[in-house]
Amino acid sequence: MKAVSNGSMKCAICKAGIGETFLKKMIGTIIKDAKGKRYPVCPACQQKHQNDKKEMLKAL
Numbered sequence: 670m671k672a673v674s675n676g677s678m679k680c681a682i683c684k685a686g687i688g689e690t691f692l693k694k695m696i697g698t699i700i701k702d703a704k705g706k707r708y709p710v711c712p713a714c715q716q717k718h719q720n721d722k723k724e725m726l727k728a729l
């Protein structure tokens with residue numbers, strides 16, 4: 670997956686912009702639903718849902 674820069678991605682849960690570290694590594698995670706659609710999730714939401722992808726999908 671090609672990295673998207675300048676925080677153009679938004680968290681699928683809280684809609685906050687997701688940035689990148691200075692190493693161009695995306696902050697947060699990507700979760701996939703049953704259909705394989707990908708959703709970016711910010712670190713705050715990741716933590717709020719104990720990094721549980723099923724819980725994060727429920728929160729979408």
Ligand SMILES: [Zn+2]
Pocket residue numbers: 680681682683684685710711712713714715
């Ligand atoms: Zn979020």
